[in-house]
Amino acid sequence: xxxxPLGRTGLQIPILSFGASSLGAEFxxxxxxxxxxxVRVALDCGLNxxxxxxFYGRGMSEVLLGVALKGVPxxxxxLCTKLGRYDLGHFDFSARRVAESIDVxxxxxxxxxxxxxxxxxxxxxxxxxxxxxTLPALRRARDAGKVRFxxxxxxxxxxxxxxxxxxxxxxxxxxxxxxLQNTRFADEIVPxxxxxxxxxxxxxxxxxxLLTSAPLxxxxxxxxxxxxxxxxxxxxxxxxxIDLAKLALQFSCAHPDLATTVAGSANPANIRKWAQxxxxxxxxxxxxxxxAVFAPVKNIGHTEGLKENN
Numbered sequence: 465x466x467x468x469p470l471g472r473t474g475l476q477i478p479i480l481s482f483g484a485s486s487l488g489a490e491f492x493x494x495x496x497x498x499x500x501x502x503v504r505v506a507l508d509c510g511l512n513x514x515x516x517x518x519f520y521g522r523g524m525s526e527v528l529l530g531v532a533l534k535g536v537p538x539x540x541x542x543l544c545t546k547l548g549r550y551d552l553g554h555f556d557f558s559a560r561r562v563a564e565s566i567d568v569x570x571x572x573x574x575x576x577x578x579x580x581x582x583x584x585x586x587x588x589x590x591x592x593x594x595x596x597x598t599l600p601a602l603r604r605a606r607d608a609g610k611v612r613f614x615x616x617x618x619x620x621x622x623x624x625x626x627x628x629x630x631x632x633x634x635x636x637x638x639x640x641x642x643x644l645q646n647t648r649f650a651d652e653i654v655p656x657x658x659x660x661x662x663x664x665x666x667x668x669x670x671x672x673x674l675l676t677s678a679p680l681x682x683x684x685x686x687x688x689x690x691x692x693x694x695x696x697x698x699x700x701x702x703x704x705x706i707d708l709a710k711l712a713l714q715f716s717c718a719h720p721d722l723a724t725t726v727a728g729s730a731n732p733a734n735i736r737k738w739a740q741x742x743x744x745x746x747x748x749x750x751x752x753x754x755x756a757v758f759a760p761v762k763n764i765g766h767t768e769g770l771k772e773n774n
Contacts, residue, residue, distance in 0.1 A: 466479045468720070469723065480727060481725065482515070482727075484514055486730035488519075488520035490520055492730075511739070513544065515726045517546035517549065518546070518565060523572065530573045531574075545573065548561070548565070548583045548589075548598065558597065577609060581611040583599070585617060585618055595631050616633060618639075618768070622774060624638075624657065628656075628662065638665070640672060643670075643712060644715050651763075667726035670727065675709060676712070677709065689761050689764070690765075693757055693761045697754050708754070711751060715751065
């Protein structure tokens with residue numbers, strides 16, 4: 465698996481990373497064997513950057529990761545978890561909860577340190593707290609040796625400049641904003657991040673199944689015009705004998721300024737398939753045709769979190 469540097473951290477991470485949200489049964493019921501095998505297959509395929517959160521499965525993802533990683537040499541993988549979001553509507557970015565959350569995550573994951581710790585979905589709270597309270601608490605955890613690098617994650621573009629115009633972090637994670645249909649993150653924010661030396665991570669190459677042939681989930685928030693364009697893109701690719709998901713994954717992972725793209729699955733076959741797709745060249749002709757399908761709805765998305773953070 466090809467690797468890229470993560471900003472100025474000194475870390476080299478794979479261009480495709482393993483997202484462990486599915487281990488928390490966020491999208492379907494998952495067996496213990498599926499969860500544990502998925503982690504082993506991901507590591508075997510070179511997806512040795514692992515992203516999780518106490519929010520995923522309300523702790524289940526971290527617990528199962530801890531079980532799956534038992535006996536695996538700690539230096540053979542890079543581990544990222546998050547803090548601040550604990551349920552759909554439960555957010556706590558207080559300094560006290562930062563310290564507690566890190567200790568709980570370390571216990572669940574069976575490790576004495578986190579490589580990365582991110583404030584999770586900061587758009588749902590007043591961002592002043594992130595600058596004044598949450599990030600300083602994370603720095604104290606870093607000074608104590610519990611965390612190596614710190615940052616934040618979220619969806620709206622506004623959050624990145626708001627935080628980084630006022631303070632420093634090591635890395636950030638954006639989701640569903642660098643895909644075949646939506647390239648806002650790379651267009652609007654990545655040059656700014658690169659100039660600051662901030663490590664840049666992308667998640668959600670399939671945009672919550674929008675860019676796959678799977679049935680669209682009822683909770684998908686994209687406008688109907690975007691969904692319709694995606695169905696046309698699925699049909700176009702199927703007519704060429706190619707899965708739209710393959711093109712979507714190859715496209716997201718190809719951007720040279722994105723250190724990694726995080727994709728999650730508790731299906732080992734999917735993970736093996738993704739690694740194989742990245743070993744194959746992208747169909748440039750088909751890519752241009754699919755981009756033409758999405759042109760009328762390019763960069764159209766939805767809002768997340770507080771109104772003032774969008």
